[in-house]
Amino acid sequence: MKEQKIFFGINLKFLRERRKISQEELAKKMNVTRAKLGALETGHTKAPQPLDYIEISNFFKISIDSLLRVDLSKLGELKLRELEAGNDIYLKGGNIRILAISVDSTNTEQTQYVPLKAKAGYSDGGYSDPEYIAELPKFKLPHIPAEGTFRIFPISGDSMLPIPDGADVTGQFVEDWTTLKPATPAIVILKGQQDMVFKLLTFQNSENVLLESLNSAYAPYTVEAEEILEVWKFYAYTSKEMPEAATELNMIIREIRELKGRLGK
Structure with a gap:
């Protein structure tokens, strides 16, 4: 059994x-010696x-479970504030969680494919189920960086033309999507929906996220920020179709978005 890191x-x-x-200041507040506090910090x-x-x-208003089991330095500031507000992963089942992944025999993380028939199950809880994730098709793509998931x-649909209907979009998991630049293309997994959307994502504030299409139609x-389960930043796409030539109108729209x-920023 793998040893649990503390x-x-x-x-x-x-x-x-x-x-x-x-x-010294914290030791006084905790009513302990500075030496003991230093020993606690160094393990x-x-x-x-x-x-x-x-x-x-x-x-610190952080649960003991989170103090022990979650590397808090890896969380974004927004998620830390959520923890302090009581939205704790272990106490209240918040969105902060360990991402379910799959690795090969050499412990190398694999890229997995969520087929159309599995999309409903993915957004309906499969995204956080290690057994569900383990059953998804797995690939080792040569162009995928070693770092990241x-x-x-x-x-x-055609909402993201010129990326055509039926294309396969490869996304990189974003732990803190509030750090993304405005109009970042991403796969967004939402609560209570039997699908996932591919849109340009702009974090407006702690409560709202703007989703836009490349197709101006x-x-x-x-959407409310709390409705977002996962964000996968666009990395690449593959398709059997050749993209259509850019029209003058599409070029103008793209320049405006850029x-x-x-x-x-």
């Missing part, structure tokens, strides 16, 4: 530095007292 020490140091609190105290966990959890999704729309993206 993040308590590095999380304690990360949270303290995030608050810009010195070891030299192998068996901290239960009261230590409780006091640190109460002070990638997945392939088939798209339908489709109006942009807004200008909006630059102004939104």
